[in-house]
Amino acid sequence: MKPRTxxxxxxxxxxxxxxxxxxAHSFGSSQAAEKKKSKTKASHSEEIDRLFAGVExxxxxxxxxxxxxxxxxxxxxxxxxxxERAVVQVTVxxxxxxxxxxxxxxxxxxxxxxxxxDTPAMTLNFDKFVPxxxxxxxxxxxxxxSVQDPTFLSEQFSRELFNKAxxxxxxxxxxxxxxxxxxxxxxxxxxxxNKQFLAxxxxxxxxxxxxxxxxxxxxxxLSVNSGENExxxxxxxxxxxxxxxxxxxxxxxxxxxxxxxxxxxxFVAMDIMLWDWDGYALNKNNWRLFHDLDRDKMVFMPHxxxxxxxxxxxxxLPRMEGMVARGVMEVxxxxxxxxxxxxxxxxxxxQAESLTNRVLEIAAKLKPVIAExxxxxxxxxxxxxxxxxxxxxxxxLSLDEQLANPIxxxxxxxxxxxxxxxxxxxxxxxKPSMEKVDLDGKPTLHLGxxxxxxxxxxxxxxxxxxxxxxxxGRVKAKKIIADVGDSRPGTGFSANxxxxxxxxxxxxDWKPLEQEFNLPxxxxxxxxxxxxxxxxxxxxxxxxxxxxxxxxDAKPExxxxxxxxx
Numbered sequence: 001m002k003p004r005t006x007x008x009x010x011x012x013x014x015x016x017x018x019x020x021x022x023x024a025h026s027f028g029s030s031q032a033a034e035k036k037k038s039k040t041k042a043s044h045s046e047e048i049d050r051l052f053a054g055v056e057x058x059x060x061x062x063x064x065x066x067x068x069x070x071x072x073x074x075x076x077x078x079x080x081x082x083x084e085r086a087v088v089q090v091t092v093x094x095x096x097x098x099x100x101x102x103x104x105x106x107x108x109x110x111x112x113x114x115x116x117x118d119t120p121a122m123t124l125n126f127d128k129f130v131p132x133x134x135x136x137x138x139x140x141x142x143x144x145x146s147v148q149d150p151t152f153l154s155e156q157f158s159r160e161l162f163n164k165a166x167x168x169x170x171x172x173x174x175x176x177x178x179x180x181x182x183x184x185x186x187x188x189x190x191x192x193x194n195k196q197f198l199a200x201x202x203x204x205x206x207x208x209x210x211x212x213x214x215x216x217x218x219x220x221x222l223s224v225n226s227g228e229n230e231x232x233x234x235x236x237x238x239x240x241x242x243x244x245x246x247x248x249x250x251x252x253x254x255x256x257x258x259x260x261x262x263x264x265x266x267f268v269a270m271d272i273m274l275w276d277w278d279g280y281a282l283n284k285n286n287w288r289l290f291h292d293l294d295r296d297k298m299v300f301m302p303h304x305x306x307x308x309x310x311x312x313x314x315x316x317l318p319r320m321e322g323m324v325a326r327g328v329m330e331v332x333x334x335x336x337x338x339x340x341x342x343x344x345x346x347x348x349x350x351q352a353e354s355l356t357n358r359v360l361e362i363a364a365k366l367k368p369v370i371a372e373x374x375x376x377x378x379x380x381x382x383x384x385x386x387x388x389x390x391x392x393x394x395x396x397l398s399l400d401e402q403l404a405n406p407i408x409x410x411x412x413x414x415x416x417x418x419x420x421x422x423x424x425x426x427x428x429x430x431k432p433s434m435e436k437v438d439l440d441g442k443p444t445l446h447l448g449x450x451x452x453x454x455x456x457x458x459x460x461x462x463x464x465x466x467x468x469x470x471x472x473g474r475v476k477a478k479k480i481i482a483d484v485g486d487s488r489p490g491t492g493f494s495a496n497x498x499x500x501x502x503x504x505x506x507x508x509d510w511k512p513l514e515q516e517f518n519l520p521x522x523x524x525x526x527x528x529x530x531x532x533x534x535x536x537x538x539x540x541x542x543x544x545x546x547x548x549x550x551x552x553d554a555k556p557e558x559x560x561x562x563x564x565x566x
Contacts, residue, residue, distance in 0.1 A: 043137070044134055044137035044138075044196075045137065045200075046137070047134075047136045047137030048136065048137040048138055048191070050136075051136045051137070051138070051173060051189075052171040052172070052173050052191070054173075055365045057173075057174045057175060057176055057186075057365065057366075057368075057369055058094055058095075058136075058175045058176070058189070059094075059095070059175070059176045059178070060092060060093070060094055060143075060175050060176070060177050060178070061092070061093040061178045062090055062091070062092055062104070062122075062177065062178065062179050062180070063090060063091045063092075063093075063180055064088060064090045064104070064116075064179070064180055065088075065089075065090075068088035068089060068090065069088075069116060069180070071086040071088055072086055072088060072106055072115075072116040072120075073115065073116055073117065074086065075106050075115070075116070076115070085105040085106055085107070086105060086106075087103050087104070087105045087128075088103075088104055088105070089101050089102065089103065089104075089129060090102050090103075090104045090124075092124065092126075092135070094135065094136075099126060099133060099135060100130070101129040101130050101133075102124055102125070102126050102128075102129075102130075102133075103124070103125040103126075103128035103129055104122055104123070104124050104125075105122070105123050106120050106121065106122060106123075107121045107122060107123045107142060108120075108121040108145070109214045110214075111147075111148055111278075112144070112145060112147055112148055112304075112306070114145055114147065116179075119145045119147065119184050119185075120145065120179075121142070121143065121144050121145045122142070122143045123140070123141070123142045123143075123192065124140070124141055124142075124143065125139070125140045125192070126138070126139055126140065126141075127139045127140075138191065138192065138196070139192065139194060139196050140191075140192025140193075140194045140196070141189055141190060141191060141192050142188075142189075142190040142192060143175060143177055143187045143188070143189060143190075144172075144187060144188035144189075144190055144306065145184075145187060145188075146186070146187065146188050146306060148306050148307050149188075149306040149307065150380075150381070150384040151359075151363070151381070151384045151385050151388050152174065152186055152188065152366055152370075152381075153359060153362040153363060153366065153385070153388075154305060154306050154307070154308050154388070155172040155188045155190060155305050155306055156171075156172040156173060156174070156188070156362055157358060157359055157362060158274055158276075158302075158305035158308055159171055159172050159190075159302075159305060160358070161270060161274065161349065161350075162267075162270050162301075162302055162305075164349055165266045165269070165270050165345055165349060166262075166263060166266050167263055167266050167267045167270060167300075167301065167302065168197075168198075168200075168201040168202075168290075168299065168301050169301055169302050169305075170190050170191035170192065170193065170197055171190070171191045172188050172189065172190045172191070173188075173189050174186060174187065174188060174189055174365070174366065174369075175187050175188075175189040176369055185369075185372075185373070186366065186369050186370065188306075193209060193211075193225045193226065193288060193303075194225065194226055195226050198226065198290065202290070202292050202294070203294055204292065204293045204294040205226070206227070206228045206293055207227060207235075207290055207291030207292060207293045208224050208226075208227035208229065208230055208232075208233070208235065208236075208290070208291050209224060209225045209226040209227055209288060209289070209290045209291075210222040210223075210224060210225075210233075210236060210288060210289040210290070211223045211224065211225050211288060212280065212284075212285065212286065212287035212288060212289065212303070214285065215283070215284060215285050216284065217240075217284045217322060217323045218236055218239055218240045218243070218289065218323055218324060219240045219323065221233065222236065222289075225288070227291075235258070235291045235298060236289065236298075238258055239258050239259060239289075239298050239324065240323065241254070242254035242255045242257075242258055242259070242327075243255065243323050243324045243326075243327035243328075244323065244327060245327075248330065248331050248332075251327060251330075251331060252331050252333065252334065255324075255327070255328065255334075257296075258296070258297065258298055259297060259298050259324065260292065260295070260297040260298065260299045260300075261328075261334070261337075263299055263300070264299075264300055264324065264328065265328075265334075265337055265338050265341045266341055266345070267280075267300045267301070267302065268280075268281045268320075268325050268328070268338065269338060269341045269342045269345055270302075270345065271302065272314070272316055272317075272318065272342070273316075273342065273345060273346070273350055273395070273399065274305075274308045274309060274395075275308060275309050275310060275311050275312065275314045275395065276302070276305065276307075276308055277307060277310055277311065278304065278307055279302060279304075279305075280300060280302070280322040280324075280325065281318075281320050281321070281322050281325040282318060282320070282321055282322075283321050283322075284321045284322045284323070285304075286302065286303045286304035286305075287300060287301065287302060287303055287322075288300070288301045288302075288303055289301070300324070309388065309391040309392065309395060310391075312391045312392075312394035312395040312398055313394065313395075313398045314398070315402070315525055316339075316342055316399060316402045316403070316407070317329065317335075317338075317339075317407065317523060317524070317525065319521050319524070320521070326521075326522075329521075329522055329523065330522035330523075335522070335523060339403075339407050342399070342403065343403055346396070346399050346400070346403065350396060350399070351396070352392060352393045352396040355392050355396075356389040356392055356393065359385060359388060359389055359392070360385070360389070363381070363382070363385045366381070367381075405461075406463075407463060407525075408463060409463050409464055409465045409523060410462045410463060410464055410548070412550055416549055416550040416551075417547050417548065417549045417550075418547070418548055419544075419546065419547055420460045420462070420471075420528065420546040420547065420548055421543075421546075422460055422461075423445055423458045423459065423460050423530075423543075423546075424458070424459050424460075425456065425457075425458055425459075426456065426457045426458070426459045426529075427454075427455075427456050428455040428456060428457065429453070429454060429455040430449060430451065430452060430453050430454030430455060430456075431449060431451035431452070431454055432447060432448070432449050432454040432455065432456025432532060433446070433447070433448050433449060433450070433456075434446065434447050434456050434457075434458065436543070437540070439476070439540050440476075440510075442542050442543070442544060443543040443544065444476075444540040444541055444542060444543055445458040445530055445540070445541040445543055446538065446539070446540050447491065447530065447531075447532035447538070447539045447540075447541075448478075448532060448536075448537055448538035448539060449532070449534065449535070449536060449537070450536060452535060452536075453483040453485075453486070453534070453535050454532075454533075454534070454535075455531070455532070455533045456531075456532050457494075457529040457530060457531040457532065458529070458530040458541065459527060459528070459529055460527075460528045460529075460546075461525060461526070461527050461528075462525070462526055462528070462548070463523055463524070463525050463526070464519055464523070464524060464526050464548075465519075465522065465523055466519055466520060466521060466522050466523070466524075466553070466554045467519055467550050467551070467552065467553060467554050468516065468517075468518050468519075468550070468551040468552050468553065468554055468555065469495070469516065469517055469518075469519065469526075469548055469549065469550055469551060470514050470515065470516045470517075470548070470549045470551055471493045471495050471514060471515045471516075471517075471528055471546075471547070471548055471549075472512070472513070472514045472545070472546075472547045472548075472549060473493065473512075473513050473514075473530075473541055473542060473545050473546045473547065474510050474511065474512055474513065474541070474542040474545045475491060475492075475504060475508070475510070475511055475513050475530075475539055475540065475541050475542070476508065476509060476510050476511070476539070476540045476542075477490075477491055477504045477506065477507060477508045477511075477537065477538070477539045477540075478507050478537060478538045478539075479506075479507055479536065479537045479538070480504065480505055480506055480507070480532075480534045480536070480537030480538075480539070481534055481535045481536040481537055482505055482533075482534055482535065483533070483534060483535050486533055486534075488500065488503070488533055489503065489505055489533050489534055490503030490504050490505035490533060490534065491503060491504050491530070491531060491532045491533070491534075491537075491539035492504060492513060492515070492531060493513055493514070493515035493528065493529065493530065493531070494515070494528070494529040494531050495515045495516075495517040495526065495527075495528050495529070496517045496519070496524075496526050496527065496528075497527070498515065498517055500515065500531060501514070501515050501516070502514070502515070504539070510542070516551070518554055518555050518557065519554055520554045520555070520556060520557045528548070530546075
């Protein structure tokens with residue numbers, strides 16, 4: 001019998017040793033790779049922080065080959081849904097650093113889009129064709145032409161405020177841009193929408209990041225900027241279903257499960273406090289929506305913050321166009337929390353002195369670059385910045401005035417009526433006389449003039465729930481002489497901006513007056529006027545007879561795109 005050999009056992013043992021060493025080496029290499037990756041991320045994060053926190057304005061030179069330039073020239077401005085944007089490869093120079101094979105496409109919609117031969121807004125993706133390539137740590141950035149912002153600072157200022165309020169927003173700074181040797185001048189440099197941005201605010205970046213597009217809402221099919229399952233938009237659809245749930249108690253429960261309600265309240269509060277007329281709340285435009293998978297919550301974020309504060313006296317509860325904003329504000333408990341959030345942000349963040357100081361800091365950073373265009377450019381920019389600061393101060397005063405009054409619906413009696421007892425005079429034109437006087441044994445509101453063409457009113461402001469209403473009262477008039485140039489002469493009620501339905505244009509003894517109006521939104525501030533318009537005459541309104549009456553449910557009204565500065 002032949003002896004048993006041990007070669008097989010030795011070979012197996014040797015193989016296992018080698019395999020263990022290989023696994024250990026692989027594990028060690030993997031750990032090293034992860035460490036290197038983590039270190040690189042940290043390094044990039046520090047670079048990015050320095051870029052957005054600093055006062056340096058990078059000077060970027062972009063060179064586009066003629067062949068690629070022709071592709072971009074085919075892209076024309078459009079109002080409405082944008083066509084697919086051509087992506088070209090360009091070279092970007094930042095001082096002594098040259099970046100090659102950078103992806104570029106033109107950006108912007110009807111208001112900000114400019115052709116490549118003008119002052120184009122652009123998006124640059126540094127790692128699309130060269131993995132790992134970054135600009136000062138950023139994989140992706142946008143260069144905004146600021147054609148709708150003469151201060152050049154609204155984007156940076158507003159984004160800082162949203163972030164301080166706990167609402168994720170890409171940061172902004174500035175750059176001086178030259179394109180194919182042609183100086184374009186000062187641009188806004190904004191952090192790109194991608195996973196790198198999301199990682200700064202969320203642990204899990206795998207959820208869909210929806211692009212709100214142009215005048216779209218969550219009921220529309222939306223493109224996805226980032227996400228690992230972009231064809232599945234069931235999360236967006238579930239949010240839409242929750243927002244339009246007719247039972248408000250059920251709606252509150254559904255929204256609480258799918259929407260990051262606290263962040264959304266801050267998002268809308270900042271949108272309204274800064275009066276972002278072209279944002280989600282007021283115009284269902286310029287927004288992004290991210291699904292935070294770890295918390296299974298949808299998070300709204302702002303975009304395109306270049307046209308702020310154009311109405312410093314805007315209502316803190318205006319008509320909401322965005323479906324989710326409207327759905328939230330229709331729920332009394334959520335509406336109360338929104339008002340509380342506005343008060344909190346006004347106290348902790350929205351302070352006029354600190355806000356204007358920050359504006360002036362950013363303006364000082366921009367001044368050397370603007371000065372390259374001459375002293376006239378500096379003076380013009382300083383005037384625009386001062387106007388922005390004044391608008392901020394006026395906004396703070398307006399917020400305080402509005403918050404000082406109860407923001408709750410007028411309490412109606414069982415028969416659906418309420419007395420209108422709070423009135424204040426308002427001189428609109430000329431020299432109207434307005435005082436409270438007793439006439440025929442009644443307390444009255446008097447209006448009139450003996451000083452030529454005049455317009456005046458007694459004004460009452462109330463908050464009302466959705467519905468159809470009628471203002472009722474009695475008026476006495478004496479010798480009202482109309483101004484021939486006035487298309488609305490006489491005296492009568494005006495409610496919610498409506499034209500008086502029954503104006504009195506001559507002498508009349510005590511006569512009943514009424515005016516109906518419709519409120520389609522859940523809660524609205526309504527301005528009711530006892531108005532006088534004429535060259536001469538007097539009118540007296542019976543103060544004890546001034547009543548508002550609810551007639552029934554509101555009639556639906558079409559929602560239209562809100563206008564704004566252009």
